[in-house]
Amino acid sequence: MTTLDLDFVRSQFPAFKEPSLENWSFFENAGGSYACHQVIDRLNNYYRKTKLQPYHPFPASETAGQEMDQALVNLAAYLNVSEAEIDLGPSTSQNTYVLAQAFRATMQQGDEIIVTNQDHEANSGVWRRLADSGIIVREWRVDPESGYLNLTDLDNLLNDKTRLVTFPHCSNIIAHVNPVAEISTRAHAVGAKVVVDGVSYAGHGFPDVTALGADVYLFSLYKTYGPHQGLMVIRQETRDMLAYQGHFFNKDLAHKRFVPAGPDHAQVAASSGITEYFDAVHAHHFDQEATPAKRGQDVHDLFQAQEQALMAPLLEYIRGRNDLRLLGPDKPEERAPTISVVTKQDGRSVAEKLSKHGIMAAGGHFYSYRLFEGINLAPEAGALRVSFVHYTSPDDIQKLLKALDQVL
Structure with a gap:
């Protein structure tokens, strides 16, 4: 199975070369992703x-x-x-x-x-x-x-x-x-x-x-x-x-x-x-010519496989703690990599502490106020949300796990 070339992917995003973002790991992709250079150009x-x-x-x-x-x-x-x-x-x-x-x-x-x-x-x-x-x-x-x-x-x-x-x-x-x-x-x-x-x-x-x-x-x-x-x-x-x-x-x-x-x-x-970015990813990873719809499916599956591999250690970490409540499935293949957890503290407070360790994450109800009420949680306290996509690295995940150990 074709695996994602992370170095190639990250080379397509100017944010990863931006000095002001150096030493930060981006885990608020559900709120808005980095832009690829093709869009910026x-x-x-x-x-x-x-x-x-x-x-x-x-x-x-x-x-x-x-x-x-x-x-x-x-x-x-x-x-x-x-x-x-x-x-x-x-x-x-x-x-x-x-x-x-x-x-x-x-x-x-x-x-x-x-x-x-x-x-x-x-x-x-x-x-x-x-x-x-x-x-x-x-x-x-x-x-x-x-x-x-x-x-x-x-x-x-x-x-x-x-x-x-x-x-x-x-x-x-x-x-x-x-x-x-x-x-x-x-x-x-x-x-x-x-x-x-x-x-x-x-x-x-x-x-x-x-x-x-x-x-x-x-x-x-x-x-x-x-x-x-x-x-x-x-x-x-x-x-x-x-x-x-x-x-x-x-x-x-x-x-x-x-x-x-x-x-x-x-x-x-x-x-x-x-x-154009998807085209570049497809051309780098696949030899065969394909229609745009097929290229889209190939890229979709490539991204999904990478994201599921990234989710696995984070979900395992959450399962191993009794002070975290995971919202949603604990199996990578059943979910998107938007990981929300309820902690003893409110979500925003944990996100603020994570930021001191170079983690960009967020806390709150994220405009899903009715959902929090529906699962009997206080929307005001919300949850800590760490969300990532295919360009997130395994090193980012390990950095997140270490930071969570220090702030929880």
């Missing part, structure tokens, strides 16, 4: 050469528009969807707000939607507010012991009035990977649409959205080595049924439908750097 190039309104009939403007268009093509190919099904907005939180308004206009009083208490509030609160319009909101609740979502509980909520089911690909706290394809099949069986929050998953490798069966899939590019943009895949059948949200005279422009504020030109163009 594109952003710098755009601001130097094409920082103007795109799509006008002069060379710099034409180039700007072409770079923006190409970014959407590249991202769509990796996600195995069409370019017309991609939207880039200011953030996933903003995208979900606009999306909820688009869905609301298609619903009638008495229609039902299903939300979870496992979600980040960005993919929960906007849907719950639809109750003000007469929509019935049903909560798919986590198991209070494990924090997992149970499919039987979903079956008990689904009925012929269900119009929408929304849930995370994986929680930013529990990190258990939910069976998206199976949930999509169950929701579609009653005629419901499926909206998946992939923010806490996509940083560990882009998913094949078509294979997942989701009608909408959302995530944040600044957590996938890119600029601060939110990506939203809306499948064409769903796009056609949703209410338009932009200026009336742009109604026929596909990428204006659900981005009413207009795009951040430079950051959209720079998004191509993410797929």
